[in-house]
Amino acid sequence: MTDPALARALLTDMIRVRRMEEKCAEMYSAGKIRGFLHLYVGEEAVAAGSLRVLGPEDAVVATYREHAHALLRGLPMTAIMAEMFGKQEGCSGGRGGSMHLFDAGRRFYGGNAIVAAGLPMATGLAFADKQLGRNRVSACYFGEGAIAEGAFHESMNMAELWQLPVLFCCENNRYAMGTAIDRELSQLDLTAKAGSYRVPALSADGMDVTACHDAMGEAVEHIRTRGGPFFLEFRTYRFRPHSMFDPELYRDKDEVAKWREHDPIVTFTERCLAEGLLGPQDVEAIEQAAAAEVAEAVDYAEAGTLESVDTLTRDVMTPAS
Amino acid sequence: MKTTYRSAVHDAIADAMRADDRVLLLGEDVGRYGGTYAASKGLLEEFGPQRILDTPLSELGFVGIGIGAALNGLRPIVEVMTVNFSLLALDQIVNTAAALRHMSGGQFSVPLVVRMATGAGRQLAAQHSHSLENWYAHIPGITVLAPATVADAYGMLRTALTSPDPVIVFEHVGLYNTAADLDSLIPTEIGRAALRRNGSDATIITYGGCLPKAMDAAERLAQDGIDCDVIDLRVLRPLDDATIMESVRKTHRVVVVDETWHTGSLAGEISARIVEQAFYELDAPIGRVCTVEVPIPYAKHLEEAALPQPEKIVSAVRALFGDTGRAGAGDG
Numbered sequence: 001m002t003d004p005a006l007a008r009a010l011l012t013d014m015i016r017v018r019r020m021e022e023k024c025a026e027m028y029s030a031g032k033i034r035g036f037l038h039l040y041v042g043e044e045a046v047a048a049g050s051l052r053v054l055g056p057e058d059a060v061v062a063t064y065r066e067h068a069h070a071l072l073r074g075l076p077m078t079a080i081m082a083e084m085f086g087k088q089e090g091c092s093g094g095r096g097g098s099m100h101l102f103d104a105g106r107r108f109y110g111g112n113a114i115v116a117a118g119l120p121m122a123t124g125l126a127f128a129d130k131q132l133g134r135n136r137v138s139a140c141y142f143g144e145g146a147i148a149e150g151a152f153h154e155s156m157n158m159a160e161l162w163q164l165p166v167l168f169c170c171e172n173n174r175y176a177m178g179t180a181i182d183r184e185l186s187q188l189d190l191t192a193k194a195g196s197y198r199v200p201a202l203s204a205d206g207m208d209v210t211a212c213h214d215a216m217g218e219a220v221e222h223i224r225t226r227g228g229p230f231f232l233e234f235r236t237y238r239f240r241p242h243s244m245f246d247p248e249l250y251r252d253k254d255e256v257a258k259w260r261e262h263d264p265i266v267t268f269t270e271r272c273l274a275e276g277l278l279g280p281q282d283v284e285a286i287e288q289a290a291a292a293e294v295a296e297a298v299d300y301a302e303a304g305t306l307e308s309v310d311t312l313t314r315d316v317m318t319p320a321s
Numbered sequence: 322m323k324t325t326y327r328s329a330v331h332d333a334i335a336d337a338m339r340a341d342d343r344v345l346l347l348g349e350d351v352g353r354y355g356g357t358y359a360a361s362k363g364l365l366e367e368f369g370p371q372r373i374l375d376t377p378l379s380e381l382g383f384v385g386i387g388i389g390a391a392l393n394g395l396r397p398i399v400e401v402m403t404v405n406f407s408l409l410a411l412d413q414i415v416n417t418a419a420a421l422r423h424m425s426g427g428q429f430s431v432p433l434v435v436r437m438a439t440g441a442g443r444q445l446a447a448q449h450s451h452s453l454e455n456w457y458a459h460i461p462g463i464t465v466l467a468p469a470t471v472a473d474a475y476g477m478l479r480t481a482l483t484s485p486d487p488v489i490v491f492e493h494v495g496l497y498n499t500a501a502d503l504d505s506l507i508p509t510e511i512g513r514a515a516l517r518r519n520g521s522d523a524t525i526i527t528y529g530g531c532l533p534k535a536m537d538a539a540e541r542l543a544q545d546g547i548d549c550d551v552i553d554l555r556v557l558r559p560l561d562d563a564t565i566m567e568s569v570r571k572t573h574r575v576v577v578v579d580e581t582w583h584t585g586s587l588a589g590e591i592s593a594r595i596v597e598q599a600f601y602e603l604d605a606p607i608g609r610v611c612t613v614e615v616p617i618p619y620a621k622h623l624e625e626a627a628l629p630q631p632e633k634i635v636s637a638v639r640a641l642f643g644d645t646g647r648a649g650a651g652d653g
Contacts, residue, residue: 090426092426092428093426096426102425104429109392110425110429114412119385120385120388121388124385124388124391127389127390127393129393132395151382154382154383155382155385155386157379158376315426315427317464318422318486
């Protein structure tokens with residue numbers, strides 16, 4: 001890697017996500033955020049490396065572990081934090097919460113909390129683009145747990161059968177909640193699964209932000225020039241529990257500690273410093289900016305207002321015009 | 322002009338596709354096969370494989386594709402062969418299509434129409450004959466239609482395709498061959514129930530495949546001097562309470578006829594609404610004619626015994642008048 005501007009951008013993205021989510025955990029403990037809260041800590045390189053490859057005309061569909069994807073798709077941290085606080089200034093008006101962040105203007109189709117349910121939707125978005133002659137990519141993020149669902153197989157099959165421009169981004173963090181990948185999948189080579197549907201596939205080191213960036217670039221380029229779907233596996237790891245309710249009985253602390261040695265932010269920072277792409281003052285500036293952004297987001301969420309219960313049934317059906 | 326229910330569905334799809342390039346049909350065997358119930362016969366030839374899409378047997382997947390396509394500028398009609406098979410797609414319909422607008426704070430509406438056959442009467446046994454309209458009518462965020470006439474088979478589907486939100490259309494298998502003399506087929510509204518027969522002694526409330534049975538029962542009852550209103554609900558969600566209560570206030574006696582099972586049936590919901598809104602208008606307990614609590618059997622006599630039939634409706638209406646059995650003018 002030789003581009004300091006890109007290095008700075010990638011590191012900035014990862015640090016913004018990490019600091020935002022650390023604050024989310026704190027706000028959860030303080031009772032400001034409730035419900036389920038699924039943190040992405042450890043996996044930041046995937047969203048940071050991949051999302052910036054997409055253009056504003058492309059679409060993004062994500063899972064319930066989607067704070068990073070929302071933020072890096074361009075949603076203001078203020079609107080994300082306000083959503084988690086249940087305030088009407090939130091990006092889903094307080095109706096969605098942590099698992100259902102949306103932004104129509106940025107073509108961010110959410111926060112889907114049914115495992116694999118976003119895959120058919122993304123395939124349908126791509127179907128419409130192909131039908132209407134638009135050269136756009138619909139990127140769908142999901143965990144390796146989704147691969148056991150029928151929706152994965154049905155979507156992969158139809159995407160290839162009809163040559164739809166959908167990018168399947170599998171964030172393989174090795175655990176479907178608490179079930180390790182080798183306890184849930186007979187075939188651990190996920191690209192082989194894509195291959196069985198004739199979908200071109202790549203596997204990338206999801207702890208290395210530049211590897212994620214490069215793989216995403218290749219996949220998007222393939223779709224834009226050749227049409228048809230693409231499957232990308234990002235091999236990553238979740239440092240924190242599945243959600244705030246998870247006592248982590250299913251994995252050893254040693255295993256987590258070993259993966260933490262590959263912390264994508266720490267390793268990339270060291271690399272940037274060693275290669276002279278960034279100086280210590282650059283890293284410090286990134287941290288300071290992220291801290292200020294997080295503080296502003298919390299202030300905004302705190303100052304946000306609660307919707308009146310008089311409008312409880314709003315947004316169930318489209319109002320008659 | 323004699324038109325069948327089947328050809329009305331066909332013409333609604335064809336006319337909608339001619340009028341709007343965004344409309345397309347996808348589902349199992351809708352193209353080359355012509356549709357399981359032949360409702361889409363010939364459409365592939367007119368509109369081509371870009372707009373009439375045979376899908377793999379992937380109900381969950383292709384309903385979800387319909388949702389994504391609807392979100393991104395198209396007006397898909399998804400055909401799911403029968404309501405039994407729609408259970409494979411229930412997640413996409415309930416957890417995504419119906420919920421998306423709400424959980425996105427009003428940002429994403431899903432203008433998707435899902436058509437499916439429903440109901441029994443053709444000896445197709447327990448995995449092709451069920452009526453589960455009430456499951457869908459339970460769900461906020463979708464509109465549920467049950468056209469029972471040829472005019473509505475055309476008209477409601479056309480209007481459903483102008484809805485900004487998901488619409489589920491139930492076509493009872495027993496109706497496809499029914500026919501009517503109609504000068505023209507036109508879009509019909511999808512908000513109100515319809516009074517199909519005007520009487521003064523009792524109200525029969527029904528929808529879909531049970532409408533012809535209810536009309537038959539009403540004619541038999543009329544011969545004995547019991548003159549019935551017959552309400553065709555047409556729209557199962559949202560229910561048209563006003564039309565129901567207006568009739569109850571006129572006749573004071575009600576039987577609800579519904580091909581779903583008694584337990585948790587739409588008939589139960591309608592009965593509750595009448596009790597809530599017009600209890601003091603009632604001169605007799607509300608009667609229900611629903612399907613006997615058994616998976617639909619294959620043998621013809623058993624299937625018939627399980628389902629609402631005109632005789633059962635006649636008996637239920639008579640029971641509203643107690644042991645003396647007869648109601649004449651002014652007796653209500």
